[in-house]
Amino acid sequence: MEAALKIGWIGLGNMGNPMANNLLNAGLDLTVYNRTKNKEESLLQAGARSASSPQALMDSCDIIITMLSDDAAVKAIFEGPSGLLSSANSGKLIIDMSTVAPATSRYLSEACNKHQLNFLDAPVSGSVKPAQDGTLIILVGGTEENYAKAKPIFDILGKLSIHLGPTGAGSSAKLAINYLLGLNLQGLAETVLFAERNGISKENMLTIINESACGNGISKLKATSIINNSYPAAFALKHLVKDLRLAGEAGLNAALFNPLFESFQKAQEEGLGNEDVMAIIKSINQ
Numbered sequence: 001m002e003a004a005l006k007i008g009w010i011g012l013g014n015m016g017n018p019m020a021n022n023l024l025n026a027g028l029d030l031t032v033y034n035r036t037k038n039k040e041e042s043l044l045q046a047g048a049r050s051a052s053s054p055q056a057l058m059d060s061c062d063i064i065i066t067m068l069s070d071d072a073a074v075k076a077i078f079e080g081p082s083g084l085l086s087s088a089n090s091g092k093l094i095i096d097m098s099t100v101a102p103a104t105s106r107y108l109s110e111a112c113n114k115h116q117l118n119f120l121d122a123p124v125s126g127s128v129k130p131a132q133d134g135t136l137i138i139l140v141g142g143t144e145e146n147y148a149k150a151k152p153i154f155d156i157l158g159k160l161s162i163h164l165g166p167t168g169a170g171s172s173a174k175l176a177i178n179y180l181l182g183l184n185l186q187g188l189a190e191t192v193l194f195a196e197r198n199g200i201s202k203e204n205m206l207t208i209i210n211e212s213a214c215g216n217g218i219s220k221l222k223a224t225s226i227i228n229n230s231y232p233a234a235f236a237l238k239h240l241v242k243d244l245r246l247a248g249e250a251g252l253n254a255a256l257f258n259p260l261f262e263s264f265q266k267a268q269e270e271g272l273g274n275e276d277v278m279a280i281i282k283s284i285n286q
């Protein structure tokens, strides 16, 4: 990648912060913007510059990456006052790595095209630890040419990037993998609680699961949280509710989908939205 290229990063939450940090550590020229300014501090100390608005960041960078909560947040950053699309910047590339509806990705791509800007949807599979380790899986929709331009950045952020097709393909794949994530979390919680009600400790049941063919990355990753009954957000439960809602809107109508969605919605209504997705076990255990 051209060393002189200036990279702009918007959205320094649980995922954006470690991802942007990896770009800095790789020696890239990085400018950041976050709505809540104090989340920029660690990156500024590590050598990033701060932009006063998305528009200012857009004006001063060549490739702009967004990693924001949801469709409304992304649209606000693109189209709001002092947003990314507020001034003329033809030829630049914007990569949205947030999980949003495929329709939103296509909408943003068209809005970019009207401004002679290039766009990729590139949501990620993997949570905070893979974000820190640069081992995310990056699911990309858009043109080959734009993918080729972004690939050196994806190689820093992830262990794998896959170009899946036209705009929206990355977002479609992301909604599918997060349905499976939801099924895993729900199944793990129900299994551990069922065993516990029949006298099997959580510790023993998690050992059985994780030593068996049923164990997987999620059951291993979440075992400590379940044992300690502590769920600080790596992936906030409210974001999975959003992803399941988007999957339903995108046509997911499988037998397990509606009960799964209702279970996570109920957990959010009970006030668990800002805890980790694994806090679903607290909602089920009532």
Ligand code: NAP
Binding pocket: 010, 011, 012, 013, 014, 015, 016, 034, 035, 036, 039, 067, 068, 069, 070, 072, 073, 076, 077, 097, 098, 099, 100, 124, 125, 126, 127, 128, 234, 235, 236, 239, 240, 243
């Ligand atoms: P997060 O910790 O909640 O951070 C969200 C970011 O969006 C923050 O920078 C927040 O700014 C910003 N934001 C929200 N609403 C905004 C608005 N209206 N205007 C401007 N900025 C706004 O979320 P995250 O966990 O990093 O996730 C980011 C995206 O990645 C989500 O789409 C999520 O579904 C997806 N994802 C997450 C994980 C995970 O494990 N966490 C894994 C894969 C994909 P403030 O700091 O000002 O609130």
